[in-house]
Amino acid sequence: MKNTHHTLDVELFERWGSTYERSWMQQRLFDPVHLAVLHQAASRFKPARVLDIGCGSGRLLRKVHEYWPEAHLSGVDPAHKMLEVARRLTPEARFFMGSGEALPLENASVDLALSTISFHHWRDQAAGMREGARVLRPGGFFLLADFTLPTWFVWQFPRVHSAAQMRVRFEQAGLNVQAQPGPVARFVRITIGMKRADD
Ligand SMILES: C[S@@+](CC[C@H](N)C(=O)[O-])C[C@H]1O[C@@H](n2cnc3c(N)ncnc32)[C@H](O)[C@@H]1O
Numbered sequence: 001m002k003n004t005h006h007t008l009d010v011e012l013f014e015r016w017g018s019t020y021e022r023s024w025m026q027q028r029l030f031d032p033v034h035l036a037v038l039h040q041a042a043s044r045f046k047p048a049r050v051l052d053i054g055c056g057s058g059r060l061l062r063k064v065h066e067y068w069p070e071a072h073l074s075g076v077d078p079a080h081k082m083l084e085v086a087r088r089l090t091p092e093a094r095f096f097m098g099s100g101e102a103l104p105l106e107n108a109s110v111d112l113a114l115s116t117i118s119f120h121h122w123r124d125q126a127a128g129m130r131e132g133a134r135v136l137r138p139g140g141f142f143l144l145a146d147f148t149l150p151t152w153f154v155w156q157f158p159r160v161h162s163a164a165q166m167r168v169r170f171e172q173a174g175l176n177v178q179a180q181p182g183p184v185a186r187f188v189r190i191t192i193g194m195k196r197a198d199d
Helices: 008-016 025-042 059-067 080-089 125-135 163-172
Strands: 049-053 072-077 093-097 110-116 136-147 175-179 188-195
Touching (some): 025 059, 025 110, 059 110, 125 163, 136 163, 163 175
Antiparallel strands (some): 136 188
């Protein structure tokens, strides 16, 4: 099948897919971020349907399964090679080829949407936030963890946000910001939003 989501960022992950799980960055960056995100989510509620946007090799969803063995798990990613690994290592979840900007899921079909270290790769971040909010049920939570930089520095990195810019993104998408814990692994902040009932 032709991958219509290909960008330079996605090409990078197509190449990285086969060795991604063995990278030194797993222990130094991704695992601490995953654990912080799950800790924040678990202190709020117990979800029945969880989506990971930009799920990569499925590593976060495997941890989600340990937290909530009963939950129905889905992952979306545009990189075929990452999904190959995810499907092999994570039989508990179903995976879809797709992008954050066009999620292949129904409206209000998810209780908890997660996304870790992926947002700065999205081409249309406003559309991606709207999609995350669309697939959440009212009262559901979106926990997005990504690099954030101080406001005075972000102009150098067009797709990296400050904490304040991230709050605006959430609010514009119909998500009430509840908290922004962090930093985790020095530069990563978690923005936690709840889907408004009236959107
Ligand atoms: C650094 S990896 C992080 C993977 C995973 N979230 C984790 O924590 O291990 C970034 C992922 O974002 C995906 N990605 C790139 N562009 C995307 C987009 N527009 N929408 C969703 N995911 C995207 C990449 O394919 C890659 O798997």
